């Protein structure tokens with residue numbers, strides 16, 4: 001699949017994919033978007049109650065969310081079991097050109113960015129003593145789990161590009177995959193998506209979005 005590296009407004013890079021006519025992140029800033037939506041509204045929302053979290057990501061892509069979570073978890077000495085799903089893995093020349101390793105000055109941590117990309121698919125791997133990573137090279141439509149995750153980073157391409165990933169069936173699977181009080185966070189704030197999230201049982205919160213977007217969504221599973 002043809003893809004190219006682009007520069008976004010906060011100086012961080014991202015990827016453009018002509019097939020979907022989509023960017024992997026906001027053009028207003030890839031790094032600021034990932035930190036705002038996934039780390040601040042997802043990871044930091046849950047980490048206060050637990051030093052152990054299991055996280056599911058839909059769309060490994062550039063590995064930015066995975067690497068940011070690793071760096072944040074180090075600050076809390078938190079133990080993370082991270083599962084990420086990707087149907088179209090990036091080629092090496094693309095993920096190398098992103099330079100996301102330079103988000104940190106720590107050379108040892110920088111090396112973890114590359115190892116996150118080079119570890120085997122479909123196998124649980126140890127990134128360090130606190131961070132375990134499983135990259136599943138599958139279609140999210142084929143993923144099923146029950147009561148396993150504290151957080152879901154739902155980072156698929158937009159509904160306009162991939163409407164088959166923003167359906168009642170997919171969000172029912174996401175709801176089932178979460179533990180009670182688990183949260184799903186996404187940059188998407190479309191009314192139709194929020195209606196589907198509510199209809200499958202989530203309590204839905206509209207939160208201020210990252211720079212360039214008015215809102216984002218956090219959906220919480222609360223067993224009755």
Ligand SMILES: C[S@@+](CC[C@H](N)C(=O)[O-])C[C@H]1O[C@@H](n2cnc3c(N)ncnc32)[C@H](O)[C@@H]1O
Nearest residue numbers: 024059060061062064086087088139140155157
């Ligand atoms: C918006 S990008 C975000 C990627 C990633 N979270 C990041 O920070 O780079 C969406 C990702 O979902 C992947 N994807 C698209 N369709 C998919 C599918 N049906 N199943 C699994 N992954 C898919 C794309 O290849 C892409 O990597």
